[in-house]
Amino acid sequence: MQFHPTVLADPQSRQRGVLVSEAVRGEGAFLVDRTGARIMTGLHALGDLAPRDVVSAAIMASLRRSGEPHVLLDARAFGADFWERKFPGILELCRGRGVDPVTEPIPVHPAAHYSCGGVAATLDGRTSVPGLFAVGEVASTGVHGANRLASNSLTEALVAGDRVGRLLATGPLPHAGAPMERAAQATVAAAGLPGLKSAMQEHAFVERTEAGLREAAAVAAAMGSGPWAVDDASLTATNLRACAEALLAGAIARTDSAGCHRRLDHSERNAA
Structure with missing residues (x-):
């Protein structure tokens, strides 16, 4: 499971979390603790632009030391015009949860993001089970390895999706075997x-x-x-x-x- 390091910390909300894109840090925002100290200083050559797993681990280590529920992403230097022009969607979502990134740091915390493992499959969706095909996040095609790179979603979804679509459309499909009788499965409370x-x-x-x-x-x-x-x-x-x-x-x-x-x-x- 890959964890995205900067999701708006909003424990009271039952809505889907607001993901604060890495592009915000790419434009100069930086992570600080409650004292204002930079979290990523000295931890990685890329600083706040280090890989997601590195930043997530740094945040959790900081929280373990401080006992705080979240860290802060400071992008106040952007100004209102820049926020509204460059990141209007994130700005609107944050303001909808009571946080104004223009005037205050954004409380953030890592969150589960994407799977980078799953059913072993080739890039055309074939698995070891005849008749079973897997594509996208459910599949482990070797595109991601031990860490997930954001841009690889294009390969994962578009390339593999196109290949498995062509395969299923052109056939013939492998024989999947006769249906089996299955006992009724109990559910979990x-x-x-x-x-x-x-x-x-x-x-x-x-x-x-x-x-x-x-x-x-x-x-x-x-x-x-x-x-x-x-x-x-x-x-x-x-x-x-x-x-x-x-x-x-x-x-x-x-x-x-x-x-x-x-x-x-x-x-x-x-x-x-």
Whole structure:
């Protein structure tokens, strides 16, 4: 899972988070803590323009030291005209949440952004399962590796999407086998979802340890399943638990740090 370092910190909102684009830092905005000290100074040659995983980790380390809920992105030097001309969408969204970037720093925090793993597939969508094709964020095509580069979305979506579309349109498709009888699957109770979200935020976020990951896995396992109603809430909980269990299993098994997977108990990199 890739984490974007600068999403508006707005814990009271139930709406989708406001992503403050890296382009804002590209134009000269910079990250500071509550004392005004620059966060990225001395940490990377590119400073505030370092890769997303580096900036996200720096922010979390700063928050761990300070105990604060967020850091600040200072773009006040832009002025109103520049904001309105260059970043009108971000400006409008921030103001809609009660923050005016023209006159005050933006409170920001890393947030889950895109998957850069998934179902192993070629760039034309083929998987190891006959008849099953995967494309886009659900697929692991080798485009991203251990970290996700924003511009690679063009390759991931347009190139792979075009290739799998042509393949499916021209056929013949591989024989997918006869349908199988499947037992009815139990759903997960939606009541356990807040606890799962909290556990994932706490233990499977930017900084990870085996102990924390196993604690989150225990929360997921304890959600249980049963003959609850099959509705939007229970299906959402069931699907999110499945995703959480897959992410946690992979993160526990990966005992090194690479790209956006950072293990505080295994900071070494695997040269292989």
